[in-house]
Amino acid sequence: MSVITTDVLIIGGGMAAAWAAIAAAEAGARVLVVDKGAMGTSGVTATGGPGHWWVPPDPAQRDVAIARQTAKAAGLGDPAWMERILDLTWRHLPTIAPWYPFGSDGQGGRFVNGVRGPEYMRALRAFAVARGADIRDHHPALELIADHAGRVVGARGMALRDETSWEVRAGAVVLATGGAAFRSGLIGSHACTGDGHLMAAEAGAHLSGMEFSISYSLSPAWASTRTLPYTGARFYDAAGNELDIAPPRTGHRHYQTLGAAMLAGPVYADLIDAPRELPAVLRRIQPLTAAAFERRGIDLFRDRFPVRLFGEGTIRGTGGIDVIDDDCRTGVSGLFAAGDAATRELVAGANSGGGAVNSAWALSSGRIAGAAAAAEARDHRPFDGTAIPLGRAGLRPGGAVRTIDTAALIARAGHAVHAYDRAFWRSETTLAASACALENDWHLIAGHGHTSGRAKVELRSTAAVVATARWVIAAARERRESRGLHYREDAPAIDTAQARRLITGGLDHVWVRPLTTQAQDVAA
């Protein structure tokens, strides 16, 4: 096995990983990035177009924005974190200018806060390379390694091209592996299987906000796209009757009414009411969205087409690895978390951070974790003792090896989290049924999963999907109220006594407990 040493190891290849690499390198660290895909095309940013949360550094404007976001967070946000990410985003997003062709703002200046995914990730990769980061594409991490005191000292994984194993020893490790979309088909999310969540939990880290991991985007039934064209859509059933769908502004109610209609039969969108300016400029804004239609011979502004909802899981939801301090530490020595792999509960609370807040979080938490990891690495040279591998499920089964039907396990986990009837109207009955199915699947893969070669990556990804779904369902059972994205049909009202975060974790035994912090008392 090849062993590489570095100061900071970053696991992931999306925007948070790139910003972490840039910040760590700027702080003087040697930086190694290992990614399951390829930095530049990996993850949901590369096919998207993040419009970062963007407020000028005017105290009055910032106060208004933070007050609005705090209200939206429904008692669970932290205004101090919101202020930090507004500040970091404002100062750092413009620094991509040497590599990103900012467009016009229409008034003689540059339009900065909204960036197109492929160009943004191309720029961030070039930026990270210019700062000296060493990027290894198609090098998925399979597990973390630790010293005898439990401090994370690196990771092991596979170079996919030739199926060889690697080990990295680092002074500090940043998990920027993205959220979990449970293989919903959401564009860009195939590799987002919660790998970092599982690796963090195996090291002893906790998660937060996992119950708020229900979010969806509307797309044509044959492929997930960006959603720009559809916000003004009319909806019809198969017989051509117009459906009474609550408008997008109603948030959860919009998805509930769409979900109910889709459970009853196929739903068709009609874009006849789309903004008049849109057809002429759509392909200049989102070329990939236009392609999804014209390659089917469909005029999306004239022809009705079938639609469905694609789950966004913890990506547009808020749950993830809990960060315990201002440096994005996970609570496990040597281990940091950033971007969608980390909780967004601090800045989004019980509601989706949408593209804007979550992107500002990804940039900011990436920079914070990268810089803090670089500082940490100054005090911790790469470990040269005997390292302990921490991976369990899918790598080191407790019992006899059996063949695992990974596709079936992933489908069941996706159903537990994303099935319309289970997600839009949660209840103890269906949550308990989901928990039971996931429990069986977890013990199957943890007890009997083992394979070799490239298939190891899919087996580990499957373990991560099942583990992440278990934490989602466990947290949803524990929150016996409705708040933000989490709607319980058996507890449809908000309960002020439950205005606290839920922390979850555990592998063979999943646990959930409430957290009360000073910051939260202030927010409430």
Next chain:
Amino acid sequence: MIAHLIAQRCTNCAACVAACPALVFDPGAERPVIARADACETCYLCELACAEDALYVAPETDSHDAPPVHDLIAAGLIGRIRADSGWNDPIDAGQLDDYRLLGPLLNAGVEIATRRHEARHAG
């Protein structure tokens, strides 16, 4: 899913091999090989990376079916994403000058849906 690698156009620059997040392509002696077609996620980013317009991704996430290459060329669909994205132009050619309209147009759609819903439920 990935449908065509047009041998006559490919210069074996291997940009697609490097770009694909799902390892669909393997390097080859004369040109890359579509080695794991079923791993394709339909993200279109290989097409964007291909300066020779030698790739075509079919629009369905569960099908490689596509018309023959000459029909697609005649329909102007080969290389369309790269051209629309402005990746054949100099980086400062203003290809993102309309990008600021994304948010306002998205919100305009939301307003349209809201007004229509209110009108429907007013009477």
